[in-house]
Amino acid sequence: MKTIIVYSDELRNYDFGPGHPFRSNRFASFLELYREKIGDNKVFELVKNNEPARDEELELWHSKDYIQTIKTASAGITIPNLYRFISQDNVNPITGEFPEGIEKATRIIVKNSMLALDFVQKGKSEKAVNIGGGLHHAKPDYGEGFCIYNDVVITARYAMKKYNLERILILDTDAHAGNGTCEAFYSDPNVLFIDLHQRGIYPGTGFINEIGEGKGKGFTVNLPLSARTSNESYELIFDEIILPLAEEYKPEIVIRYGGSDPHPDDEITELGLSLEGFKMIGEKVREISKLCQNKSVDLICSGYKQDILSKVWLSLITSLSGVEVKLEEPPLKVKSDEMLTETKNLIKKVKENLQPYWKSMKK
Ligand SMILES: [Zn+2]
DSSP states (O other), X not given: OOEEXXXXXXXXXXXXXXXXSOOTHHHHHHHHHHHHHTTTOTTEEEEEOOOOOOHHHHTTTSOHHHHHHHHHHHTTOOOTTGGGTBOGGGSOTTTOOOOTTHHHHHHHHXXXXXXXXXXXXXXXXXXXXXXXXXXXXXXXXXXXXXXXXOHHHHHHHHHHHHHOOOOEEEEEOSSSOOXXXXXXXXXXXXXXXXXXXXXXXXXXXXXTTOOOOGGGTTSEEEEEEOTTOBHHHHHHHIIIIIHHHHHHHOOSEEEEEOOSTTSGGGOSSOOBOOHHHHHHHHHHHXXXXXXXXXXXXXXXXXXXXXXXXXXXXXXXXXXXXXXXXOOOOOOOSSOTTTTHHHHHHHHHHHHHHHTTTOGGGGO
């Protein structure tokens, strides 16, 4: 069965301007590589949507005040206390202004993540991908880390509301901890949130002992990785932690998100995941999705070097869909097993923390 890939022309406006690491040309360069490598392969279907999410949909996570402020700022109106609502890395670095048109673009991104979920839930495809999704740092009243509205949280809440889902597995493979997503579901057992990220970098959250609270205790799993952690470590974490937890949790859907920033050539972090590693992630998510009638939603936007970004995104999408594609990659500077001992220690500690809540972590 096919994979639907949702995108929008309006993604060109999700752009913080020259000198900012998050530029919108990423989307065009991905689509170019997609067309070159995938062509008219019938496994995939590109679906374009330019309809934005409505206020009441954004309010599944964001406050009315915040939405109004973002809307006003994006219309070019000066907001005197703008930095109460967004961080300084969420504006144009040269003008200091909030980019015009970005509010609508981020609303469309939210809508596209919701549409991806709809396609899967309604049986139009087993898998759906939103190019532009995964804005995991956005908080209810605060936009940071290049994220304005948090499509991950909104989509998971939409899944609960519209489809009565009670067990959603969210897997964050972005190199940065998903602080917004983590906060949203910290006391909610309807989401099992598993987050792999480099430790000690922005946003400074995602410690090993952050495992949720109240009814959600044991349903947040943080895997803070050392710099230079690579493929073998990631694979071990999938086999020792993620797959056993997923089998025990029995998710009704899998939502994975994150782009190319754990790749060493992406250069924004120091992780060492190669294209093979991303392919492995796609294959593992494909395997996990067998627990829920092959249903999964993939949200992809991060990455800061054009060339590697497109290849990583394509690698994630094709491996998730069981399609082989040849992609060239320069030899890695990082030896794949350099951090393996450290990862084994991390796995041991994570298992100890989770043992009171999960039988599968006792093995
Ligand atoms: Zn990131």
